[in-house]
Amino acid sequence: xxxxxxxxxxxxxxxxxxxxxxxxxxxxxxxxxxxxxxxxxxxxxxxxxxxxxxxxxxxxxxxxxxxxxxxxxxxxxxxxxxxxxxxxxxxxxxxxxxxxxxxxxxxxxxxxxxxxxxxxxxxxxxxxxxxxxxxxxxxxxxxxxxxxxxxxxxxxxxxxxxxxxxxxxxxxxxxxxxxxxxxxxxxxxxxxxxxxxxxxxxxxxxxxxxxxxxxxxxxxxxxxxxxxxxxxxxxxxxxxxxx
Amino acid sequence: xxxxxxxxxxxxxxxxxxxxxxxxxxxxxxxxxxxxxxxxxxxxxxxxxxxxxxxxxxxxxxxxxxxxxxxxxxxxxxxxxxxxxxxxxxxxxxxxxxxxxxxxxxxxxxxxxxxxxxxxxx
Numbered sequence: 538x539x540x541x542x543x544x545x546x547x548x549x550x551x552x553x554x555x556x557x558x559x560x561x562x563x564x565x566x567x568x569x570x571x572x573x574x575x576x577x578x579x580x581x582x583x584x585x586x587x588x589x590x591x592x593x594x595x596x597x598x599x600x601x602x603x604x605x606x607x608x609x610x611x612x613x614x615x616x617x618x619x620x621x622x623x624x625x626x627x628x629x630x631x632x633x634x635x636x637x638x639x640x641x642x643x644x645x646x647x648x649x650x651x652x653x654x655x656x657x658x659x660x661x662x663x664x665x666x667x668x669x670x671x672x673x674x675x676x677x678x679x680x681x682x683x684x685x686x687x688x689x690x691x692x693x694x695x696x697x698x699x700x701x702x703x704x705x706x707x708x709x710x711x712x713x714x715x716x717x718x719x720x721x722x723x724x725x726x727x728x729x730x731x732x733x734x735x736x737x738x739x740x741x742x743x744x745x746x747x748x749x750x751x752x753x754x755x756x757x758x759x760x761x762x763x764x765x766x767x768x769x770x771x772x773x774x775x776x777x778x779x780x
Numbered sequence: 781x782x783x784x785x786x787x788x789x790x791x792x793x794x795x796x797x798x799x800x801x802x803x804x805x806x807x808x809x810x811x812x813x814x815x816x817x818x819x820x821x822x823x824x825x826x827x828x829x830x831x832x833x834x835x836x837x838x839x840x841x842x843x844x845x846x847x848x849x850x851x852x853x854x855x856x857x858x859x860x861x862x863x864x865x866x867x868x869x870x871x872x873x874x875x876x877x878x879x880x881x882x883x884x885x886x887x888x889x890x891x892x893x894x895x896x897x898x899x900x901x902x
Contacts, residue, residue, distance in 0.1 A: 561845075561848055561849060562845075564848075565844075565845045565848055569844075569845075582844075583844055583845075584844050584847050584848060584851055587845075587848045587851070588848060588851035588852055588854065591848065591852045592852055592854065592855045595852070595855060596855070602852065602853060602855055602856050605849075605852065606849060606852075606853075609848070609849035609852065610849065612845060612846060612848065612849050613846065613849040613850060615839065615846050616811075616846045616847075616850075617794050617810075617811045617814075618787065618790040618791055618794055618811075618839060619839050619840060619843060619846055620794075620809075620811035620812060620814070620815055621790045621793045621794050621797070621811055621814040621815050621818055622790055622815075622818075622832075622835070622836035622839050622840055623815050623840070624815045624816075624818035624819035624822060624836075625818075625822070625829075625832060625833055625836035625837065625840070626836075626840065627815075627819055628819055628822040628823065628829070631823070637891065637894075639890065639894055640887050640890035640891040640893075640894055641887065643886060643887070643890040644883050644884075644886045644887035644890060645883075647882055647883060647886040648879055648882065648883035648886070651878060651879050651882045651883070652875070652879040655871075655874070655875040655878045655879060656871050656875040659867070659870055659871040659874055659875055660867045660868070660871045662867075663866055663867035663870055663871070664864075664867055665864050665867035665868065665871070666864065669860065669864050669867065669868065673868070673871050673872075673875075676871075676872065676875070676876075677876075677879060680847060680850050681809060681811055682808075682809045682811070682812055684850075685809040686809075689807070693857075695850075695853045695856055695857070696857050696860065698850035698851075698853050699850065699851060699853045699854040699856075699857060700868070700872065701850070702847050702850055702851035702854075703851075703854075703872055704872055704875075704876055705847065707872055707873060707876045708876050708880060711876070711877060711880075712880060715877065715880060715881060715884075716884060719881060719884060719885070721884050721888060723888070723891070726884050726887045726888050726891065727884065729883060729884075729887050730880045730881075730883040730884035730887065731880070733879070733880075733883050734876055734879045734880040734883065735876070735880070737843045737844075737846070737847060738843075738844060738847060740843065741843045741844045744841075755840075759812070759815055762809075762812050763808060763812055763816070766807060766808040766809060766812060767807060767808060770807060
């Protein structure tokens, strides 16, 4: 193949959504295989490795995020139907949920309050700008919902999306260790704490521990998304951070 | 066909969710509303469950993949991250640990309290 032909192909590929989409899927499947090979070591969480590799490739080829996202948006779009699909594991655990609705409700309230005020307070004390504080506030909420909240309260929705992913990764990585340290053994408690803090990424991790932990994590993620969406704008207005 | 029916239903619930939050001016995202509606349908109807289950399960089994495009978005914010890396990273790490620990602790405590009450009733 001659040099100009290669250039032509690159010009075509870089303008088409195909490359961004294919790249996302290929890199993720490789990252996922690596993760399974390493006995599900949380440090090799496939989201972390995929994001790092993809950013590396984009920087190396001088490709902007917008061009990449033209293709990757097809994957990103599935977050919507996936959020709807969470009703299924929720329903499968409905019988168990009815027994523990009271502790779940109390934990949910505590989690949302601590989640909101811990992020705002720490960020403020260490001198983060108001925009960053507001972008951090919904960091524990599942990405599609968090982006909506962030926009509503005056944060930067793309920054929030990235912070949400990092929060999920931190939660997935430290979660099981933290529960061991605290002596928490009940999978329903672990699942609720995981899903409330680390949303979908934590839920994906929870399903690897047990179906019960996964379903409760999915439940907490769904309930907390709902609660955050209603409570957060009101709470921030109350403490005078937003109008 | 099974998968097609399932994914179609999920999209319809999302669509109805999106439309209804706009019509009712609710401050919650459309997909969350769609999830609540699907949950109610599952409680009420077995056919919905059979139709939606395979698609939902396969979609959720690769949930991590769906976060990758948003995660790559970090590259747009390198400048802000370089300036505010200390507050951001501390908030993410400490905030996550504190939130997770408090939630687990409160739920464990509330759970014990509830089962303790039940034992006293017996």
